[in-house]
Amino acid sequence: MGGACRYFHPNWFTRYYWGFMASVNLAGFMADQQYGVDRSKNPNIMWPWWHEIMRKKEKGEIPMEMPGYMLAKFRNECEEKWTTQRSDEFSDFLNVMEAE
Structure with a gap:
């Protein structure tokens, strides 16, 4: 065969x-x-900018109901639409991440 x-x-x-x-x-x-590639999953190392947003929400510098995508530097097309629709509601807090 x-x-x-x-x-x-x-x-x-x-x-x-x-x-x-x-x-x-x-x-x-x-x-x-x-x-020496570290394969541990530690969210405090990988997402420090998100934890900074959460600390500001806990302190009251940012309202709790404000979506996180409105503070992100990169937004896709859909998030841009929602940001423009809700920008008057959160106009005081949109630049809170660049303030420091």
Whole structure:
């Protein structure tokens, strides 16, 4: 039936495909270890700007019902529409993040 020279051997997928995927995964892990990539999930490190907005809301500098996207520097098209519609409601607080 073709023996070892057959191109699509029955064990081809399990042996070579999964072996290649495992090698890629292992190489990525070794690179992370070599260069000291931290894989811990700490939201206080990753999102400091959001925590700054939340602290300002807790202090009362920003009203609690004000959406966070109105303070973000980048907004998509839909958020721009909502910001223009509600800008008169929160006009005093729109520049509170740039004040410092």
